[in-house]
Amino acid sequence: MPRIVGIIQTKGGAGRSTLATNLAAHFSLKQPTILFDCDLPQGTSSSWYALRQAELPSKNLLLATAHNHLELIQRAKEHTTDSSYLIIDGPPRLAEMTRAIMILSDLCLIPLGASAAEIWSTTDLLRTLEEAGNYKSDVDARLVWTRFRAQTREAQELKDAVQKGLKFRDLQSRLGYRVAFSEALARGQSVEEGNDPNARTEMLELAEEIGRILAEKKR
Numbered sequence: 001m002p003r004i005v006g007i008i009q010t011k012g013g014a015g016r017s018t019l020a021t022n023l024a025a026h027f028s029l030k031q032p033t034i035l036f037d038c039d040l041p042q043g044t045s046s047s048w049y050a051l052r053q054a055e056l057p058s059k060n061l062l063l064a065t066a067h068n069h070l071e072l073i074q075r076a077k078e079h080t081t082d083s084s085y086l087i088i089d090g091p092p093r094l095a096e097m098t099r100a101i102m103i104l105s106d107l108c109l110i111p112l113g114a115s116a117a118e119i120w121s122t123t124d125l126l127r128t129l130e131e132a133g134n135y136k137s138d139v140d141a142r143l144v145w146t147r148f149r150a151q152t153r154e155a156q157e158l159k160d161a162v163q164k165g166l167k168f169r170d171l172q173s174r175l176g177y178r179v180a181f182s183e184a185l186a187r188g189q190s191v192e193e194g195n196d197p198n199a200r201t202e203m204l205e206l207a208e209e210i211g212r213i214l215a216e217k218k219r
């Protein structure tokens with residue numbers, strides 16, 4: 001069975017595809033990985049993948065797509081033996097799809113920019129999390145701080161408020177606000193392959209933290 005990581009967030013533009021594509025590139029370096037694009041017709045992960053395969057073809061990274069939650073469940077079943085990791089890039093809104101991702105995933109990641117609007121939007125996710133809990137008792141969904149500006153007081157204050165008030169745990173590793181992330185997305189690359197050492201280190205630390213969380217889970 002592959003390890004399944006779902007990236008969810010009800011707000012658009014939060015950094016789901018950025019996280020999904022970078023993690024897919026990271027894990028596919030060592031193990032067969034499938035990147036699932038569930039945000040169609042937007043298809044950011046699909047476009048990234050097409051670019052990447054044209055420049056840097058790899059048999060270790062495959063793309064799958066799903067237009068709705070039933071298709072996702074069916075397609076995920078088809079990939080239980082040919083991959084070590086499934087990375088699911090989720091859609092904004094669509095509670096049914098988000099719920100299915102929560103149920104399927106070993107770990108769900110919620111990219112969150114340190115802005116009030118994004119933090120408020122996680123309330124919807126709590127509702128979906130509750131529904132998913134009716135199907136699976138141990139849904140593990142954690143926040144990943146992204147576009148984080150460590151030097152601003154607003155970011156720090158919002159982060160502290162969330163840690164006190166929200167029910168989600170957060171990962172220790174954070175992604176900063178860096179041009180390297182948008183450049184990598186536009187080039188079909190990961191930031192680990194780019195030339196910003198800060199972005200590279202952040203992504204590597206995040207992927208390693210995720211790897212450790214997955215390794216600790218009973219199967």
Ligand SMILES: Nc1ncnc2c1ncn2[C@@H]1O[C@H](COP(=O)(O)OP(=O)(O)O)[C@@H](O)[C@H]1O
Binds near residue numbers: 009018019176182185
């Ligand atoms: N850490 C970051 N630093 C700078 N820009 C980012 C970062 N994360 C995402 N972006 C940019 O923000 C935009 C939205 O990100 P994306 O991953 O496509 O969001 P989503 O998939 O949630 O809609 C993209 O242009 C992306 O390059």
Ligand SMILES: [Mg+2]
Binds near residue numbers: 044089
């Ligand atoms: Mg996206």
